[in-house]
Structure formats: C-alpha cells, structure tokens
Amino acid sequence: MPIGSGRKGAVSGTSPRRGALDFERPLVLVDVVVFAVRDDRLEVLLVRRPADSNDPYPGAWALPGGFVDVGRDADLSACAARKLRDKTGIDPPYLEQVGSFGGRDRDPRGWSVTTVYFVLLSAQSIVGGLSDDASWAPVDREGVARALAFDHAVLLAAAVRRLRAKVEYTSLPAFLLPAEFTLSDLQHAYEIVLDRPLEKSAFRTRILSTTLVEPVPKRREGANRPAQLYRLRDPGELVYFPRTFNPPRD
Amino acid sequence: MPIGSGRKGAVSGTSPRRGALDFERPLVLVDVVVFAVRDDRLEVLLVRRPADSNDPYPGAWALPGGFVDVGRDADLSACAARKLRDKTGIDPPYLEQVGSFGGRDRDPRGWSVTTVYFVLLSAQSIVGGLSDDASWAPVDREGVARALAFDHAVLLAAAVRRLRAKVEYTSLPAFLLPAEFTLSDLQHAYEIVLDRPLEKSAFRTRILSTTLVEPVPKRREGANRPAQLYRLRDPGELVYFPRTFNPPRD
C-alpha cells in the first residue's frame, strides 16, 4: 500500500464521521502528583474520594485531579495548576507533565484520558494542616502502601520513575527546599529522592561548577560549624548536569 | 487555607457538576511524528488536509493523526498505531509518547487535547511510494520549512527536541536502520539525527561496550575493506548509555 493512501481520512482533524463532530468524545481529566519531603521522606499528596456519591471508587484514596473544565481552563497546565490551587491553596513552583494515559477501561464511566503532572513543594510552603479528605503518604519504591482508585497507582509509578530518573541529572530537588538552603540541605534532598547516599565532595564540586546556586551573605548557625547559605540563581529554572550522579551500577 | 479544603470537589473523577457527566467534553486527538532517514537527512512524514471540506485548514500540511475513535481504539497508543497503519501500512517498530497539548485555542472546533507520539522508521520499511496527499519533509532545526496546520509546528518541535535529546544517551537511531547494519551505518544515523560528527573510536568503543548489538557472520562488501554486519541483540528494546555523547559544549 503506498504511503498516504489511508483507507480512512486519517488526517489530523478528520473525524470518524467526516466533517461532523457528533461522535462520542472521551472524558478528559488531569491528575497531579504532589511531591514533598516531610520527615526525611519523600511523600505524595492523596485525597479521599467522596464516600456518599455515585461516583466510582467512593471513599478511596486517589491523586488530586479531575475533569478539565472547558469554561475555566485555558489549557492543560492551567487545569493542573487550578487543581493544585484548589487542593493546597498554593501556586505550583514547578509543574512538569509526565504523560497521558487514555483508554477504554481505566474509568468505569467511559473512555477517558488523563494527563499527569507532577509538582515539587518545599515543606515550608505547606504550613497549613490537612483536612480530613487529604493526607500525605510516603513513597515506597514506586508507589504508596495504600490502594488507589482507578489506575492511579500506575500514574503515580510513572511520576515517581520520572522524578527519580530526572533527579540523576538535573537540579529538580532544589524545588523541594526553601528559598535559602545549605549545600548539605540540597545533598540531603537528593539523597531522599534517590534513596541512596551521595559522596559529599563530588556533590559539592558538581553543584558549584554550575550556575545553579549563588551564596547569600548569611550562614546557618548551629551546634557546630556554621554553613554557607545559598539561593537559586535563577528560581524556577531547571539546571541540567552533563552526567548522571552515580553511573548506573553494573 | 488548610490543604484539602478545596472549594470545589477537585477529587479525581468529580465533575464540574458533581456526579453528572453532562458537561462539555474536549475533543481528543492523537498526532504522530514519523521520522525516517532519507537521502542522508532526517525527514518527517506530512499529510495534506482535504482541500474541499469544511474542516479547518483545508489543503494545509499537517502531522498524520486525528480523533480518537472510542469504538475502535483500546487506548492512546493503539490509536497512534492505527493512525500510522492507516497512513503507511506498517506496524510501528518504536512508538514513544512525547506529550499532550490541550487548550481552548489550538483547534477552531473547540477545546481540544492531542497526544503526540513519535515513530522511527528505517528507509527500508517505506518502500512504497507516496500518494498525493502525503510527503516527506526534511527537518531543519526544530521543524520543517513549510507551514503546518493547527499548532503542529509546536508539536513537531517538541518531538524533534525529544528525539535529539534522547539520542544523546540511548540507542534510538538503531530503529532508523534495517535489521542488519554496520557500525559505520549506526554512527552515520547518529550523526544525521544529531547534526554533528561523532568521533569514530569513541563511538565504537561505546556501542560495543554495551549489549546493544551482536555481530552476524556476514560482512558488507564494497569498493573497500568489508565491514562487519551487526544486528540488535534485543530488537525493539532501547538501550541507555551512562553518559551523553559529547558533554554539552560550555
């Protein structure tokens, strides 16, 4: 078959019924994986689905998210930011799209597509307490201990894998810290996300060889030698390192 | 505001109208960026939109793609594979999701979400000619010379960036080659995608230090020294290298 001789008009924008738009549309959702470091652990925000509704999975834990509102959301990331604002009251400092999951069977209400984002919060930005229908759950391996609604365990696993992979060669963990931090703080954030220790000397050399941070004329005092405080030179910008941290073990 | 006290039911699966599904749904599409190396260039497959329809962008060039068919497509990647089969008659050897683009303004027919995939084809797999409504266009920088319908230039740029970035540390270009190839062929594919020369010795060392390829007991004859032929040890599997090819220039 010659290329281009598709048997159905498969050109983008051509519908199953040519020119018409009266075919069934999938449900469109956005789900957000909110990461934070709490108690020296990587944790993720979960919300409980209403127990008394006729929605699926009543009372189950799920990722925050929901349907795109075509009236309110200008685009997908605005929808994700809205979901996050509604749940936590804060504007996302770092929002990254992980990917989309769509199919016939992932939601009993019909063919659905969800686009998953992840967000990194510093512990300082989440001073408020949790209401009853939300809770933090520690990340264990690629997920959480409790069962999740829909295919949210799959979505969460994808987000965790993306986070861990990207932490190997980017400055992502900086978004888990307050505006001013020490290099030890930063190394600690890396170690929590990667769940393995890093070598101090190499870590410092590597961070300081980039333009990621700049010192602020302050030091953190304590029961030991004070530490230099740093801030991001370009807040909100991600820095890429030329190599991963530990070359994969053989 | 305490976390979790969202003012609207923002739990996943909760609609703008609680429990009901009678709100407006976005259009859901899939678009596919088909890459191949032709004439020592990286090229991408474009299709022409019908000129005589009342669809938007009549007669314009676009990425192959279109609406999800909830009756036929089990999931998003099946939809992408179907679009590709319809257009080229071949099953995708390597299909990767690039990301989703959704918003109010990207399609005049309404709020739409498209999920973009890219595919790598070997020149050998596309022996058939092109029909009038399809053509290959060389990739220049992050796009093609001709104007594209919708926001397809943005989608294409995202796919090109993803491809180039991932080629730095994976075996992706192997999918642009036939089943049996020489190391020079492979290096050539890398150089075409990355648009820069690679050093032969380092390239060979690197490839042969992995389990990516295994020699086949054949050699390619020519007007010079014959070259050892190799094949993928695990066809369809992507191999990750511990480092990028040339550490980014400073």
Next chain:
DNA sequence: TGAATAGTGTCTTTCAGACAGTATTGG
C-alpha cells in the same frame, strides 16, 4: 599501487568515587 572505508592504539582530559584530612562552631 592507491583510494576508500574499516577498525585499533595511545595519549590526554575530565570528572566521579573514595576517603582522609582540615576548619569552625557550641558545649
């Protein structure tokens, strides 16, 4: 023999890993 491409060897550079060492605070 020479052109052309295949393939190897060798030196250098870069940077992470390991780890020991020094520095600076409070108690």
Next chain:
DNA sequence: CCAATACTGTCTGAAAGACACTATTCA
C-alpha cells in the same frame, strides 16, 4: 578539650576526545 558538621585536597579509575596508525578490499 570533644562532638558535630562544614568544607577541601588528593589519589584513582572510567570513559570520552583527539588523532594517528594499521587493515582489507576493489580498481
């Protein structure tokens, strides 16, 4: 002084960059 954490220096090894060198075919 000691404990504790911050920070630096030094050696090593792995892998890329540069580049010259050898190898094998056809014409």
